[in-house]
Amino acid sequence: MSQTFIKDELKKFFLDEEKGKRNIEFVKNNNYVVINLDDVAELHKNCTEDIINNASLTGYEETLNAIKEILVNLFFLNVTPEIGFSGNIIPLVPLHEISDKHKGKLIRVKGIINFIYQSPSQIPTFATFRCSECGNPSVKIKQESLFTLTKPQIKCSACGERPQWDIIPEMTDFVNCLEFSMQELQDDVESGQIPDIKNCVILKNYLIDKNFCCGDSVEVYGIVKFIPPKKTRTFYAFQPYLEIVYMEKTSNDPESIEVTDEEIQEFNQMSKDVDIYKKMIESVAPSLKGHDDEKEGCLLALFGAPEEIRPDITARGTIHILLAGDPSTAKSDLMASAIGIAPKGMTTDARGSSAVGLTATVQKDESGKWRVIAGALVLTDQGVVAVDELDKMRDEDRDILHRVMEQQEVIINKADVHNVILRARTSLIASMNPVFGKYDKYKTLTENLPKIPIPLLTRFDLIFVILDETTEEEDKNVIRAVLSAEKEIQSPIKRAKLRRYIAYAKRIKPILNEEVKKRIEESYIELRSLMRNVSRNEKVLITPRQAWTLKRLTLAHARALLKTEADINDFNAAKRLFDVFINSIGHDILELETGENEEKRKTKIDTFTTILDIIKKYKLLNGRDISRSELEEESMKKMERNVFNKFFMELINNGQICEPKPDYFAVVG
DSSP, rough: OOOOHHHHHHHHHHHHHTTGGGGGGHHHHSSEEEEEHHHHHHHHHHHHHHHHTTTTTTEEEHHHHHHHHHHHEEEEEEEOEEEEEOTTTTOOOOOOGGGGTTTTOOOEEEEEEEEEEESOEEEEEEEOOOETTTOOOOOOOOOOOOOOOOOOOOOOOTTOOOOOEEHHHGGGEEEEEEEEEEEEEEGGTTOOOOOEEEEEEEHHHHHHHTTTTTTTTEEEEEEEEEEEEEESSSSEEEEEEEEEEEEEEOOOOOSSSSOOOHHHHHHHHHHHOOOOOOOHTTTTTTTTOHHHHHHHHHHHHOOOOOOOOOOOEEOOOOOOOOEESSSSSSSHHHHHHHHHHSSSSSEGGGGGOOOOHHSSEEOOOTTTTTEEHHHHHHHHSSSSEEEOOGGGSHHHHHTHHHHHHHHEEEEEEEEEEEEEEEEEEEOOOEEEEEETSSTTSSSSHHSSSTTSSSHHHTTTTTTEEEEEOOOOHHHHHHHHHSSGGGOOOSSSSSSHHHHHHHHHHHHHOOEEOOHHHHHHHHHHHHHHHHHHTSSSTTTTOOOOHHHHHHHHHHHHHHHTTTOSSSSSHHHHHHHHHHHHHHHOSSSSSHHHHHTHHHHHHHHHHHHHEEEEHHHHHHHHHHHOOOEEEHHHHHTTTTTTTHHHHHHHHHHTTSSSEEEEETEEEEEEO
């Protein structure tokens, strides 16, 4: 297609009253124009296809120059504008599918910025070189690549030598260039695949000035090009990159997901079902029997509460969950199911995660420039991150979670980079195993989880201690779930539908009515009053943060039912789950409420500990398990027979000790 023909067609486009002229005032005020190729295609489809398919050829440059000439001449512009292209007619390509077949073509890609340089570099476009022998300058040479210098391949006209040509910056034309990389969206990645990452460069000043940052979800329009090869062991490897002609932020936040009118009507109808909340709980890990409280906690974390912005502080709406307890109690399965339902989520293993992998950092590249690299919590802003085996994370890495969990932001101050603030409004669902292998009910939460400091524990809204209870009914439920066929596992609500329901619900910003405010106030004051009666030696986890927890849980429950105002039913549901949490973290408060005094409770714990210590010590000294008669004989040196019998049977019933062979006993874990 001739350039004259294309030029004529583009002139018609800009003169078109409906489609072309609406760009003109914009370009006059902003010195750039983004042409929607959907509009151009309506006038001449072949012209649009030529721009898309030949974006790296000489004809494309001529087309850009033609557009600039048309705009300057037709509309008397004083400055030559920058040109960008957009439109749905430009093919949308997943990052991992970009290949040589897209070389030189204009494509459209969606992703998340996972690193970006702090400031643009200056890249030569037309460079002048100096002869290293005589100092004579060369003519200006157009630079064909952003990554290598195109030097003169001729003898010096002054001295006749073939010198080493050195660039003369003062006589070279430069353009700003901002580099960043995009990571593939979760929805574009199949299970088991690693999200692809592609490098991108921006040469347009109007895009550089838009201040894109790590964690931004973006839709980019760019030309696929290839970085000059680097030789590996046996071959030259070319890496594709995108030269961006236009990009815009797109919200990957759940509440911004497009929902049809039919879906809204369906969701509103679903919310009126009296059993809808129960159905949603049962739809979290439907293969797992039981764990209803833990499932409900994870569900409320997916919904969250509205962020509360005040003049002096911003109170988070995210709900953090900690699943602690015995191994093989489905903690990881619960988290995986929650992330699978979340509109925006990510899973990571604490053993392979560092602080910067979870939050963000800045790194200096080989040229000395700083770039910001986002971690999981930043990339999943307004979503959910699951961290498995939190106890395996190094102390120095775990400490950085304190600010992120409460203030919901990452602040970077490193070397020459200061006060870089990245949003991380992310719910955290974490799991961990107790230090003893098996959770000891007769020790406090902090004794079972000594690696997690109390300030970090208090940032979790709900902590569930999951025990491997060895009752016959529990065992039946487990084996039936294992043996059930896949078709027998019925989820009340399909995962895809529940995900979109949650995305829609997160648009709703419920408030508390006056009755609920009063009940939350009464509950918190009563709880703190009880805590004041606990011995100072006891490590307890009830802090002013738990007042916010009650509020967040109440609002999240209301949001789950698509309510604009939280009522007493929402509070009652939140308070019930909160009481489960209190029961999980220790017996202090419940025993105060039921009248069991602290001295009696301490005696009870000491008795259990005495029996367990006798069993452990005997095995250590004799190399075998202790018999019932031997255990009874040793225990009666420290307690009455009836006391021993009572506590011995309780230890067996709750799974603290087992019987490896008849009449011989060992400590579990």
